[in-house]
Amino acid sequence: MTSSSPTFNLEHDVVYGAAERLSPLVRRVTAKNPSRFTFMGTGTYIIGNGDVAIVDPGPVDDNHVDALVAAVDGETVTHLLITHTHGDHSPAASVLQTHFDCPTVGFGPHPIDRPDPASSQSAVSEADSHSGERTSMFGFDPLPDDDAPKAESDADGYKADHANDWDFTPDVVASHGEQIGGSSWTIESLHTPGHISNHLCFALAEEQALFSGDHVMGWSTTIIPPPDGNLNSYLDSLRLLLPRSEQIYYPTHGAPITDPQVLVPALLAHRENRTAQILDCMTDGIDTIKQMVLRMYTHVVPQLYDAAGASVMSHLRALHETGAIACSDTEPGPMSVYTLS
Ligand SMILES: [Zn+2]
Structure with a gap:
């Protein structure tokens, strides 16, 4: 802070x-x-x-x-x-x-164009398996069963409230x-x-x-x-x-x-500080979203790691867009490896 x-x-x-x-x-x-x-x-x-x-x-x-x-x-x-x-x-x-x-x-x-029904079916099942089985898109360890219901309803809330x-x-x-x-x-x-x-x-x-x-x-x-x-x-x-x-x-x-x-x-400074921290991670050879979250979000409970990962990914996409960093995939993804350009 x-x-x-x-x-x-x-x-x-x-x-x-x-x-x-x-x-x-x-x-x-x-x-x-x-x-x-x-x-x-x-x-x-x-x-x-x-x-x-x-x-x-x-x-x-x-x-x-x-x-x-x-x-x-x-x-x-x-x-x-x-x-x-x-x-x-x-x-x-x-x-x-x-x-x-x-x-x-x-x-x-x-x-964004409305997804066609055939591909939206696969999108739904992907989202369901993400929330229902507690697998993390960023590769975090599964949560204990006791924590799953809350995380599951959070995911459902996200889908309902930020539905397009x-x-x-x-x-x-x-x-x-x-x-x-x-x-x-x-x-x-x-x-x-x-x-x-x-x-x-x-x-x-x-x-x-x-x-x-x-x-x-x-x-x-x-x-x-x-x-x-x-x-x-x-x-x-x-x-x-x-x-x-x-x-x-x-x-x-x-x-x-x-x-x-x-x-x-303050909101601007908060994002600029986060970007600087992410670049510091890459300088130190920390090159995946999972490892960046574990280094930067030490004050956060594991239930919020995926949300933190999503935020880090938005910064990495922005840095990739400006050419400041490179990544192992065509587009920055949750499991990509990130390096300074
Ligand atoms: Zn909105």
């Missing part, structure tokens, strides 16, 4: 099924889909009063949709703003459009810098790829606020899932925020971030 390590906030009391007023222009309705990856659940934001925009409708969940519809009773929903096409963010947009005659706004459809929304296509394509307005609010779209290449943040000018989606969260670092997640893009998207003046961020998961001018530089 260094002084620049991000400080995460795990205090987050939410009321499910009702709108919570967070500011004069911002309300939040939280879906009851808590997990290791969604924290307390998806926070859906309502911007404005009278004519309103909704940010990230969330998963298709009747109670959540009913709560959103009730929250805006008597108001006019003018836009459904989508930060990105993961399963805990965009799917309920189509359901809300049966209630509200308004367009969806997003950067674009899912960046293949069906979403925005009615209105928002490019970087585009402005959308209501009678009392003005939103600027910011393209912030990294977690996924179609990620947008939305800046609310009247309150110096940013709806940061999964790009910046106060309770956890952001996962950079392959193949579309890209750490180099993610770091550029963090740097994009550095000169901006928003004083509060509303992430889709977790409490509002009241010190973004401290947190964003």
Whole structure:
């Protein structure tokens, strides 16, 4: 740990099924889909009063949709703003459009083609054997049986919550810098790829606020899932925020971030430190993800080794992309051998 390590906030009391007023222009309705990856659940934001925009409708969940519809009773929903096409963010947009005659706004459809059914079957069985039999893709030793159920449900939570929304296509394509307005609010779209290449943040000018989606969260670092997640893009998207003046961020998961001018530089420094540690590993001849995790994550329980391995792999993919390192396979993989270029 260094002084620049991000400080995460795990205090987050939410009321499910009702709108919570967070500011004069911002309300939040939280879906009851808590997990290791969604924290307390998806926070859906309502911007404005009278004519309103909704940010990230969330998963298709009747109670959540009913709560959103009730929250805006008597108001006019003018836009459904989508930060990105993961399963805990965009799917309920189509359901809300049966209630509200308004367009969806997003950067674009899912960046990866929907797998064809024949190959998705093999992908599912691969994932099942990964979670069910507790084999580690990075070659870690199997966990004792007592630890398996928790790890298994974590894997299931990951699949459910970060499932891709293949069906979403925005009615209105928002490019970087585009402005959308209501009678009392003005939103600027910011393209912030990294977690996924179609990620947008939305800046609310009247309150110096940013709806940061999964790009910046106060309770956890952001996962950079392959193949579309890209750490180099993610770091550029963090740097994009550095000169901006928003004083509060509303992430889709977790409490509002009241010190973004401290947190964003700390998140950047955290990743840069990790990259330096990984390069140090390779200088010392430590050349597999498994060995790098065992050296760098001494404070972490074995149940989290695979998650740590996934994070290390996102750094190695970024270093490989820039030509800083070489690997034994065509593309960086979980069992590849890594060397400095
Ligand atoms: Zn996501």
